[in-house]
Amino acid sequence: MKPDYNELLEIVSEMGFRLMLSGAEIYRVEESVSRLLRAYGAERGEVFAIPNCIIVSLTSPQGKPMTQIRRMPSHGTDIYLLERYNDLCRRLCRETPPFDQALESMRQIERTHKVYSLPVQLAAYFLGCGMFSLFYGGSPMDGLCGGICGVVIGLCLALTSRLGANLFFKTIAGAAASAFVALALTAAGVGHNSEFIIIGALMALVPGIAFTNAMRDIMAGDMVAGISKAAEALLIGAAIALGTALALGLIRTLTGG
Template sequence: MNINKTLKLASSAGQMILENGGETYRAEDTIGRMLENKVEKVETFVTSTGIFVSVEHDGKIYTKISRVKRRDTDLNKIAIVNDLSRRFSKEEWETLDVDKYIAELHEINSMGKYNYYLRIFAAGVAATTSMMMLGGNSKDFIPTFVTAVLLQIFVLFLEKVGFPNFIVNCFGGGFVTVFGILFSQMGMGSLDMIIIGSIMTLVPGVAITNSLRDIISGDLVSGTSRGVDALIAATGIATGVGAFLKIWAMAGGLR
């Protein structure tokens, strides 16, 4: 067994989980599970921006440090990597083919996200469902659905261009407000409900949940950093919505 390849594989699996929205403790657990029966001792330290793995094998210590720069949400990849880690942990080191798992991990990493049209449709469904739960009615359904769908197309374009998350949220909040004003002025739905429902697709719910779970599990550094990241995203959304509502009010639109 090549210990360096095995260490790299486990570290990459943990990194992939972290990059796609997984919790810190899940990344640590995955790395530990993959290495615990392959080496004499394993220690992991994971933060939201870095992974540190150290193992002891045959009297030697090997260490791998990985910098995590990308953060996204893809629960499908997390589930597939979890399955890979469990299969890997059951392998005996005498018969272990590390190269096969490395190739499989590369294949998982190269997978695209969910289908483009499915994501757009799901955004509309999520927005309208949230709007109805928060007090909207059937009159708000169509304008909220259309606004959320157009918002998702706009956001995916900005992400493809490479805009920072804060800027995407600012522009997204402003985009929703503009369409909310247009629909409400045409008598199609409530301005409040259209904005509230549509921006739910921008709200960093996974980041907030992971922040609380990390803090509860004792990962204070990761939990705090994730919480700050979610706060910045929420601030961006509020800034975009508030700025355009202020402009509309100054133009005499809000009374």
């Protein structure tokens, strides 16, 4: 039985879209989509992805070309979803179930998706940032202050995300808020070294893997994707420095130091 190519196109681009939305790398999205196309028997299918767009195109046996473009909204990384969709994609390639069943399993994953509640996330910010303050050489009190600054960053990110701010602004706001709190805690005598506190808290904002993933994409030959991701990583790094400098500069001007 020949598959319905309209539905195939729909399913395949939905899968690519969901993979990318949960933070998959470009090459994983492209590879998964083209495997899926081959598994369902579409010989002439092409896929092209860059960080904010996926294009899937295929030609039906009658020689009629079809294309679908999906625009990516801004998204973070959700490892839980990524693993689930990756598993599903492998299963679809292996078993090639009917389309409505495939779509149903995607919706199933969306329904059973679980995220940590805000208090748990804030506790994670506290643990992560506090430990990094200790890691960079702070005293136990610095670790405590770093944790508090991490919680401030977490609250700040949650608030600005709800307002729909862009990544650059979110990073500046988070960095500035945490630097303010770090300086205030040091001035109050709770923390000892403001620099270790600030560095520890900043680790929640650094574009850690973004830069590495960008290099990976460049090496795989996806120049457009790689360069735009590398530019994003450098911009975020600059935003962190800008936000912190803003807070430090203001405080120093006000206190005349």
